[in-house]
Amino acid sequence: KNLLGIIMNLIAPSMLACDFGKLLSEIDLVNKSKADWFHIDVMDGVFVPNISFGSPIMKVLQNNAKKPLDVHLMIVDPEKYTRKFYEMGADILTVHLEACKHLHRTIQEIKSLNMKAGVAINPHTPISALTSIINEVDLVCLMSVNPGFGGQSFIENTYDKLSRLKDLIKKTKSNTLIEIDGGVTSKNASKLTELGADVLVAGSYIFKSKNPSYTINNLSSIVN
Numbered sequence: 001k002n003l004l005g006i007i008m009n010l011i012a013p014s015m016l017a018c019d020f021g022k023l024l025s026e027i028d029l030v031n032k033s034k035a036d037w038f039h040i041d042v043m044d045g046v047f048v049p050n051i052s053f054g055s056p057i058m059k060v061l062q063n064n065a066k067k068p069l070d071v072h073l074m075i076v077d078p079e080k081y082t083r084k085f086y087e088m089g090a091d092i093l094t095v096h097l098e099a100c101k102h103l104h105r106t107i108q109e110i111k112s113l114n115m116k117a118g119v120a121i122n123p124h125t126p127i128s129a130l131t132s133i134i135n136e137v138d139l140v141c142l143m144s145v146n147p148g149f150g151g152q153s154f155i156e157n158t159y160d161k162l163s164r165l166k167d168l169i170k171k172t173k174s175n176t177l178i179e180i181d182g183g184v185t186s187k188n189a190s191k192l193t194e195l196g197a198d199v200l201v202a203g204s205y206i207f208k209s210k211n212p213s214y215t216i217n218n219l220s221s222i223v224n
Contacts (some may be wrong), residue, residue, distance in 0.1 A: 012037035014203030044075040062089030094118030145182030154183025166196035
């Protein structure tokens with residue numbers, strides 16, 4: 001499984017944007033493409049103004065996905081669900097800094113379950129908020145749209161935040177990967193990887209395209 005120590009830039013299609021009416025064939029499409037991870041957004045309607053899938057969809061992914069499951073919890077009290085998502089096959093579990101009362105403890109708990117631990121930050125949260133946790137996490141997910149809905153436009157300030165996050169990682173000699181989530185397309189993919197992004201999440205751009213397999217493979221070739 002291509003998790004850490006990556007030697008290439010990774011593409012993680014966001015399954016939130018796929019057609020749930022043909023979920024198995026959408027999973028198969030990602031399995032056969034040059035995608036590296038499955039990105040799975042779990043929303044509770046409280047932390048973000050939308051509700052997405054839970055256990056039943058996770059089980060289908062666990063049983064059929066042949067690539068790592070990158071699970072992004074956009075929920076309140078994520079620490080209550082770490083074990084449940086481990087049992088449902090999560091390889092990477094990302095929680096929101098803004099949703100955790102005890103972030104360090106939650107990160108340690110995720111790691112104790114042999115998952116990679118990620119922390120996500122919303123567009124308005126400064127990079128400085130990550131200083132005390134950067135050496136503890138395997139991945140930082142920069143939200144480049146306001147979380148909750150797919151298909152939004154990329155927030156341009158993300159480039160500046162990405163540069164500052166890369167500087168922080170270098171300064172602290174951390175091995176943390178940088179993931180960009182929201183509004184990723186072939187137009188901004190190369191600039192994002194040039195500035196230091198390791199993983200690009202794309203949802204609507206992939207699944208609403210005429211040929212999702214081609215779109216995934218094209219994104220992969222642009223960034224590598």
